[in-house]
Amino acid sequence: MSLKEIVKRVKASHPDIRIGKKGLNEGMVNEIKRRLKEHKVVKIRIGADVEDRKSFAKEVADKVNAKLIEVRGYTFILAKEDKDDQV
Numbered sequence: 001m002s003l004k005e006i007v008k009r010v011k012a013s014h015p016d017i018r019i020g021k022k023g024l025n026e027g028m029v030n031e032i033k034r035r036l037k038e039h040k041v042v043k044i045r046i047g048a049d050v051e052d053r054k055s056f057a058k059e060v061a062d063k064v065n066a067k068l069i070e071v072r073g074y075t076f077i078l079a080k081e082d083k084d085d086q087v
Helices: 003-011 026-039 053-063
Strands: 017-019 041-046 066-072 075-080
Touching (some): 003 041, 003 075, 017 026, 026 041, 026 053, 026 075, 041 053
Antiparallel strands (some): 041 075
16 A cells, blocks of 8 residues: 555544643654554644644654644644655
8 A cells, every 4th residue: 555545544534643731752752653663654633732733743743753744723644754655
């Protein structure tokens, strides 16, 4: 299954991870990395009060070495960066 097909499937599903009021801690970063390694694409919901959601999503993507695919409302999608796959 190509990365494009995986992203399409993930867009229609519920979020895999929810970032709550405790924010982004080391455990959360490790869980996102683990899920990216396992599934290649992760959908994350922001439950915390964040001023700028797009910059927060970019910060998370940088911390886990992933590509930010989309930010929509309080939800964003990250994909594991592979040289072979293009989104």
